[in-house]
Amino acid sequence: MKRLISLLLALAFLQAGLAGAEPVSVGSVKNIQGRVHIVRGGETVPAEVGSRLYQNDTIVTGEAGTIGVLFKDNSGLSMGPDSRLQITRYVFDPAASQLGFVARVTKGTMVYLSGLIAKLGRDSVRFETTTAVAGVRGTRLAIQVQGD
Amino acid sequence: MMFTALGRYLTGLCLCLLACGLAAGCGPKSQFLLLPDPDGRVGALTVSNEKGSQLLDKAYMGASVDSADKAPSPPTVWSQDKITKLFGPALEAQPDPAVTFILYFISGTSDLTEESIEKIPRIMAAIRDRKSTDLSVIGHTDRVGAAEMNRRLSVNRASRVAEILISKGADSNSIEVTSHGEENPLIPTADDVAEPKNRRVEVTVR
Numbered sequence: 635m636k637r638l639i640s641l642l643l644a645l646a647f648l649q650a651g652l653a654g655a656e657p658v659s660v661g662s663v664k665n666i667q668g669r670v671h672i673v674r675g676g677e678t679v680p681a682e683v684g685s686r687l688y689q690n691d692t693i694v695t696g697e698a699g700t701i702g703v704l705f706k707d708n709s710g711l712s713m714g715p716d717s718r719l720q721i722t723r724y725v726f727d728p729a730a731s732q733l734g735f736v737a738r739v740t741k742g743t744m745v746y747l748s749g750l751i752a753k754l755g756r757d758s759v760r761f762e763t764t765t766a767v768a769g770v771r772g773t774r775l776a777i778q779v780q781g782d
Numbered sequence: 783m784m785f786t787a788l789g790r791y792l793t794g795l796c797l798c799l800l801a802c803g804l805a806a807g808c809g810p811k812s813q814f815l816l817l818p819d820p821d822g823r824v825g826a827l828t829v830s831n832e833k834g835s836q837l838l839d840k841a842y843m844g845a846s847v848d849s850a851d852k853a854p855s856p857p858t859v860w861s862q863d864k865i866t867k868l869f870g871p872a873l874e875a876q877p878d879p880a881v882t883f884i885l886y887f888i889s890g891t892s893d894l895t896e897e898s899i900e901k902i903p904r905i906m907a908a909i910r911d912r913k914s915t916d917l918s919v920i921g922h923t924d925r926v927g928a929a930e931m932n933r934r935l936s937v938n939r940a941s942r943v944a945e946i947l948i949s950k951g952a953d954s955n956s957i958e959v960t961s962h963g964e965e966n967p968l969i970p971t972a973d974d975v976a977e978p979k980n981r982r983v984e985v986t987v988r
Contacts, residue, residue: 661916661988662915662916662988664877664878664988665875665877667875684915700871700872700874700875701875702875702876702877703877704877704879704880704916704988706918706958708879708880708882708986708988710876710877710879712872712873712874712875712876712877713872713875714869714870714871714872714875715871717872728962728965728966729933729960729961729962729963729965729966731965739812743868743869743871743872744872745817745869745872745873745875745876747819747820747876747879748825752825754966763812763847764812764850765811765812765831765847765848765849765850765852766812766814766829766830766831766847766850766854767829767830767831768814768827768828768829769827769828769830770825770827771825771826771827771828772819772823772825772826773818773819773823773824773825774816774817774818774819774820774825775814775815775816775817775825775827776814776815776817776865776868776869776872776873777812777813777814777815778812778813778868778869779811779812779813780811780812
């Protein structure tokens with residue numbers, strides 16, 4: 635009986651947690667140079683050191699802009715000037731074996747140092763460009779895409 | 783004034799279309815490069831599209847893809863000069879890697895070992911030095927006992943560590959507390975094996 639009650643309590647708690655769920659941040663901005671902004675749900679917000687990032691965010695750097703980001707799985711991403719990258723999927727829940735990072739690079743340069751998602755999940759990190767897909771088994775890589 | 787701007791735009795558009803018609807590598811072209819990590823380890827990368835696939839598995843190997851309907855080029859080893867020219871600013875902007883501290887517990891409890899209590903000041907120093915606004919506190923257990931019980935134990939361990947950090951001055955808004963139960967061992971073992979190194983909380987300062 636005791637067990638049943640605690641199970642019910644746990645379920646209620648879980649549900650409350652889901653109902654009031656705020657979007658979970660996937661990482662934060664560690665360094666910025668020049669002008670960098672984030673496109674989030676059609677709105678443009680300036681990126682600053684300490685800014686949180688979310689799934690579906692697009693990071694856009696200006697002519698002299700660069701940015702460094704650390705994600706929750708301890709992977710690191712940096713972008714050079716005049717670049718554009720969307721975090722199309724970011725799932726990091728090792729306890730539930732839910733792991734995935736997919737980013738779409740449409741312009742410019744970026745460097746990525748893989749973290750726990752690549753380490754724990756096979757074929758779970760992917761970078762898509764307009765002409766190909768890079769499957770990452772680790773650890774550090776760079777991608778350049780010529781904009782149109 | 784308006785017409786001149788429009789005219790210039792149209793001329794530009796025509797030139798672009800002309801150039802596209804003539805040049806083989808028209809439109810977006812992508813280049814991919816595998817780099818060693820800061821410890822010198824080299825991973826691997828596959829570059830693929832509908833027309834083909836290439837494996838990059840040696841340091842500084844790069845491949846390019848001219849268009850979505852052309853296969854990726856066979857990989858070549860790039861010179862440092864080429865790498866710096868193309869990726870200099872992006873390489874400069876790489877963030878300092880996260881630092882992780884591992885705290886251990888007395889078996890079956892959420893009480894820290896003596897040695898681990900002594901590590902707390904070093905964690906606080908790292909938070910201050912990096913002006914960190916992003917900390918993870920992740921609880922783990924070994925595989926002794928049922929998975930569900932271990933899940934609860936890992937939650938308690940993580941909460942206890944978060945409380946200690948907040949009491950020493952860490953900002954509670956910067957801390958994310960999660961737990962992996964027995965799912966993410968430091969040292970993989972069979973079920974029901976006692977492994978003190980898996981009985982832990984990992985504090986990551988980003």
